[in-house]
Amino acid sequence: MDKPFRVLIVDDDVNMMRTLADILAASGYIAETTSSALDGLGKLEANPFHCVVTDIRMQGMNGVEFQQVIKDKYGPIPVILITAYADHDLIVRGREQGALAFLEKPLNIPLLLSILRAIAT
């Protein structure tokens, strides 16, 4: 990676958000975290990101709505959706909106890292 690859992690489970950020940081990414979609939009406003990893089920705006807003406002930023639930309708909607990937929790970290690597190169 020539320039720092910035990933925004959005999850209302603080420990999930933290551990994921630490893994990404340890793997050479710049990971920023936030626990709500609204805060996430603030971060996106402040700084550009190469990729967004967001939980689907969250208080307030859910991950798929968040994905829609990102698409409308910032264009084609790759979004990876993660969830612990069988939110079939939301997953289908996310896919239709062009989500790059959908991962179930517990996350397959090697798979996530390989996806990120693929975006970065």
Place this chain on the structure above:
Amino acid sequence: MDTFNTLTISLTILAAVRLIGALVFLDLFLQKRERKYILLCAGWLTLMAGSAWGLSTHLVRGEMENYWFSLLAGFGTYLVGCGALLYFNAIKYRTIFIGAGLIIAYGTLPLILPNLEIGVSPGVIVQALIALLVTFITLFKRKVFWGFARSSYLWLVALAVLADAQTLAFILGIFGPSNLGLGFCGTAITQFVAIVFFLHLEHSISTRQIRESESRYRTLSKHLEERVAERTLELHEAQEKLVRQEKLAVLGQLSGSVGHELRNPLGVMANAVYFLKLIQPDANEKVNEYLAILEAEIHTSDKIITDLLEFSRTKSADREPTPARELIKRVLERYPAPEGVTVSLKVPASLPPLFVDPGHIEQVFGNLVVNACQAMPAGGRLSLSARRQKDMLAIAVSDTGTGISPENMARLFEPLFTTKTKGTGLGLAVCRRLVEANDGRIEARSELDKGTTFTVTLPIEELARG
């Protein structure tokens, strides 16, 4: 004087017998409230009135007044005859009135015609004709005696012959005015016998009716008992099914929500382990070992949760023609038998293809094969065989393992029931759900220390498509 005494006595006896007849039928009428009894009662009363009239005229005038005596005797006999015919269902009510017209016509005859030379009025002739008619009709309509003892039938014939013989004797002049008393005694006896016979008949009819209704009641109650038992079983089964479904539904909801909720903390744990491994590539052996243990246990927990979620998911079968042999072969490739277990496969390629969701059915057989292998820790023989069973295919998975005890057999397909030290108890419950979602059924037979056979019966393509 002899004649006087004989006549007095015979007429008294005759009147008494007829009174008995009237009372017998009055009693029957009061018990049963049927019109035919009142007709019979009226007949006997009329007969009694005739003999009483004869007796009183004889006592008062010294000479029996013949006209009213005979007319009442004729009319009484007519009523008794009609009652008897109604009793045997040989005539209809309206027929009685036609006959009544004839009686009145006959009754007026003595007023027009001179008294017959034989000393008998037309009333007696009417009596004889009616007795003959009753006998003739009852004989003709023999079916009214069906079901009675043959002796009853013979009794009636004998009675009719007797009654007619007596009347005939009058008509032929064997009993003339000189020995009228003897004739009346004969009449009294035959009529008494008639009443006794009738009571006997009535008794045998009611006994027969009671026996018939008893047997009908027995048949009905047996039938009813059977129906009740049948319905109770159906209800019981329906209730069991409902309870099972209810349990499954609750369990499904519970396991669904718990499973999903657990995936979050499990995900965090997995991340944490991954991170620790990532930042400590040179950690000492113990740390690495314990991280590996954590990782393995997280993986096992995730597997249990996946089973739970699998169970809670609503199954709808996406059915397609699926050759049984290929399906079983795929299962054996995916879940190879451990060392020491020999596999025998008897699923002919010539069998018609199944019409099932291949994913579902592979999961079912995968589960059964894994279970079978686990039941043979010391090795054994795993047999898979299929045969056609009408419009279905029965595929059996047998092992030569430890077997299942009868008390465990009953609970085999219950969710959360397990004999394994490690297991969710959902495998067979999921199997049954999947098989049923494909319009099939699953059964198990087992013998302790000999082995277990699971038979999955599934629809075949051609018939499922109709």
